[in-house]
Amino acid sequence: MKVNHYIEEKILEVELTEEIDHHSSEKIRTRIDYEIQRFMPKKVIIDLAKVKFMDSAGIGLIIGRYKVALAYGGTLEVRNVSGKLKKILEMSGIHKIINIKTVA
Amino acid sequence: MKDLKNEMKLEFLSKSANEAFARIAVAAFASQLDPTIEEIADIKTSVSEAVTNCIIHAYPDTEGLVKIHSKLYQNEIEIEISDTGEGIPDVEEAREPLYTTKGNLERSGMGFTIMENFMDSLKVESIVGLGTKVTMSKKIRKD
Numbered sequence: 001m002k003v004n005h006y007i008e009e010k011i012l013e014v015e016l017t018e019e020i021d022h023h024s025s026e027k028i029r030t031r032i033d034y035e036i037q038r039f040m041p042k043k044v045i046i047d048l049a050k051v052k053f054m055d056s057a058g059i060g061l062i063i064g065r066y067k068v069a070l071a072y073g074g075t076l077e078v079r080n081v082s083g084k085l086k087k088i089l090e091m092s093g094i095h096k097i098i099n100i101k102t103v104a
Numbered sequence: 105m106k107d108l109k110n111e112m113k114l115e116f117l118s119k120s121a122n123e124a125f126a127r128i129a130v131a132a133f134a135s136q137l138d139p140t141i142e143e144i145a146d147i148k149t150s151v152s153e154a155v156t157n158c159i160i161h162a163y164p165d166t167e168g169l170v171k172i173h174s175k176l177y178q179n180e181i182e183i184e185i186s187d188t189g190e191g192i193p194d195v196e197e198a199r200e201p202l203y204t205t206k207g208n209l210e211r212s213g214m215g216f217t218i219m220e221n222f223m224d225s226l227k228v229e230s231i232v233g234l235g236t237k238v239t240m241s242k243k244i245r246k247d
Binding site: 019021022023025029053054055056057059060061063064084088091092093 | 142148210218
């Protein structure tokens with residue numbers, strides 16, 4: 001997991017890697033929430049380009065971060081969502097409330 | 105009668121670190137049927153959901169055993185995932201999309217929906233106090 005801050009634009013970018021499941025999501029959640037609370041970004045970007053596996057824990061993780069970003073006055077965008085991950089996210093309907101950008 | 109090609113059993117403690125172990129082990133076993141990458145991903149995701157359910161719901165405050173029993177047929181895999189935990193009072197309700205009793209843990213309630221969509225069949229049997237058994241199957245390279 002890599003965290004980038006763009007100070008001027010107040011953007012927090014989080015590049016997730018490897019696998020998102022119930023086991024790994026707790027650590028990811030704690031880290032992102034810490035960064036949001038510290039930095040209060042206008043926009044949080046979660047980049048899934050390097051994620052090799054994701055189950056429904058990813059849905060909970062994204063909805064949860066959406067709520068935290070909103071509570072701190074920001075928005076959330078999910079970027080580089082590949083076919084497999086897209087299928088899971090769309091099944092939950094979260095693409096109706098969260099800006100999900102698929103892989104071009 | 106379906107022609108049984110291979111069979112395996114796996115037992116492990118309900119620790120969240122075993123979620124990855126379980127899905128990778130089943131995927132490796134399934135690879136004997138020469139599935140597509142897509143089919144392997146569907147199997148991994150479904151196993152991950154079922155095992156996570158055991159860890160979170162069957163044994164919420166304790167650790168117990170999760171059992172996997174898988175069979176390979178000519179062009180089909182059958183996977184049975186069971187526990188001897190708390191059981192589900194209302195299976196039909198639990199299978200509803202977005203239904204969760206663990207919203208505080210940021211669970212999405214999509215586990216059974218994903219299993220249903222990614223596998224060809226899903227059966228859930230549960231007795232409160234005795235445990236739950238999830239049986240799912242998927243045709244491999246059906247076309």
